[in-house]
C-alpha cells in the first residue's frame with residue numbers, strides 16, 4: 001500500500017481516503033486542467049481489495065483516462081470505450097501488484113498475454129520511482 005502511495009505521489013497525484021464515497025464505489029480518479037490529478041479511495045476497504053482498487057485507479061491515471069467513473073455514455077462506441085478502459089485499468093493493476101510483490105524489475109516479462117505489453121511499457125516508465 002505504501003508503495004502504491006509513493007508511486008502516485010511521485011507522479012504528483014493527490015490521494016485522499018474518505019468514508020463518503022457513494023455505496024458501491026470503492027475508488028475514483030479525475031483530473032482537470034487547473035489542478036493536480038486526484039485519486040479518492042474508500043477508507044472502508046481492507047487488504048487485497050484495497051490494493052487492487054488503488055492500483056486500478058492509479059492505472060486510469062497512468063493510462064491517461066479522463067475519469068474512472070461510469071458516466072452512462074449515450075452511444076455504443078462510448079460504452080465500448082469505457083469497458084475497454086476498465087479492462088485496461090484492471091490489467092494494469094494486476095501487473096503492477098505482481099511487480100510490486102516481486103520487487104519492481106523493469107525488464108521482467110509481464111504475466112499473461114502479449115496484449116499486456118502496452119501496460120508493461122507504462123510500468124517501465126514508473127519503475128524509476130522504485
Ligand SMILES: [Zn+2]
Pocket residue numbers: 056057060068085086089
Ligand atoms: Zn475503473
